[in-house]
Amino acid sequence: MSPAPLLLLLLLLLILSTTIAAAAGQLRPGYYLETCPKAELIVRDVIKKAMIREPRNAASVMRLQFHDCFVNGCDASLLLDDTPNMLGEKLSLSNINSLRSYEVIDEVKEELEKACPETVSCADIVVMAARDAVSLTGGPHWEVKLGREDSLTASQEDSDNIMPSPRANASSLIDLFDKFNLSIKDLVALSGSHSIGKGRCFSIMFRTIQPIRHRPARPSL
Numbered sequence: 001m002s003p004a005p006l007l008l009l010l011l012l013l014l015i016l017s018t019t020i021a022a023a024a025g026q027l028r029p030g031y032y033l034e035t036c037p038k039a040e041l042i043v044r045d046v047i048k049k050a051m052i053r054e055p056r057n058a059a060s061v062m063r064l065q066f067h068d069c070f071v072n073g074c075d076a077s078l079l080l081d082d083t084p085n086m087l088g089e090k091l092s093l094s095n096i097n098s099l100r101s102y103e104v105i106d107e108v109k110e111e112l113e114k115a116c117p118e119t120v121s122c123a124d125i126v127v128m129a130a131r132d133a134v135s136l137t138g139g140p141h142w143e144v145k146l147g148r149e150d151s152l153t154a155s156q157e158d159s160d161n162i163m164p165s166p167r168a169n170a171s172s173l174i175d176l177f178d179k180f181n182l183s184i185k186d187l188v189a190l191s192g193s194h195s196i197g198k199g200r201c202f203s204i205m206f207r208t209i210q211p212i213r214h215r216p217a218r219p220s221l
């Protein structure tokens with residue numbers, strides 16, 4: 001068989017995948033360099049002020065990215081309030097009375113709307129804000145890819161089903177992270193984020209009633 005049909009197919013696939021990538025809006029660093037050149041500076045500035053006002057904002061903002069991205073991707077669905085026909089994620093089991101600092105994201109959005117109206121997505125704001133919270137706390141700094149679109153819907157049910165309970169055991173956390181292509185090493189490193197911020201006693205106290213088994217003392221010689 002002549003290789004022509006195969007080549008044609010390959011060419012078609014190539015065209016298809018590039019159009020899909022363009023349609024899906026391939027994420028990239030510097031996405032707002034032309035449309036909103038100060039975007040990243042503005043985000044950093046608002047996060048810095050929020051942390052000066054209340055240091056815990058760093059932890060709470062960082063956590064928002066985790067809770068947004070794990071439920072149907074980084075699409076800011078987390079920020080949507082309930083409507084008469086949609087139960088959003090704010091009141092899901094893991095989020096109700098627990099997630100906070102939504103107003104910090106609102107402040108960033110407000111500043112960005114002043115500088116470049118209707119340009120920077122809330123989904124990108126959450127990702128930039130979490131990065132800045134970490135780096136301004138003295139942690140690592142990383143470049144973020146941008147160009148996300150905001151979701152128009154949210155799902156309390158998906159949040160309830162996906163977000164791990166504080167009672168989750170190691171193997172279920174490993175399986176969950178694996179679904180996002182995150183390794184055990186990633187799980188451990190990301191769990192290190194709990195070295196800042198606060199948790200309610202209610203969330204963790206059941207772990208303290210596990211009996212601690214001591215090794216019997218060695219008979220001394």
Ligand code: HEM
Pocket residue numbers: 056059060062063066097098099100164165166167168173190191193194196197198199200201203
């Ligand atoms: C691995 C599975 C995880 C579980 C089971 C878990 C569970 C929890 C729980 C129970 C709390 C306390 C909530 C409360 O009492 O209101 C908490 C707080 C927090 N979590 Fe996680 N978490 C996980 C992963 C992560 C990840 C991946 C991040 C970020 C990279 C993160 C960031 C935080 C932060 C910063 C806080 C404190 C927030 C604040 O002070 O407002 N967690 N987490």
Ligand SMILES: *[C@@H]1O[C@H](CO)[C@@H](O)[C@H](O)[C@H]1NC(C)=O
Pocket residue numbers: 168169170171172
């Ligand atoms: C971990 O939790 C899952 C889900 O609750 C359960 O099915 C599994 O048996 C548990 N594994 C261990 C090792 O306890």
Ligand SMILES: *[C@@H]1O[C@H](CO)[C@@H](O)[C@H](O)[C@H]1NC(C)=O
Pocket residue numbers: 179180181
């Ligand atoms: C994980 O990696 C596989 C193989 O590269 C890919 O097909 C899948 O979409 C990835 N999943 C996520 C959630 O990124």
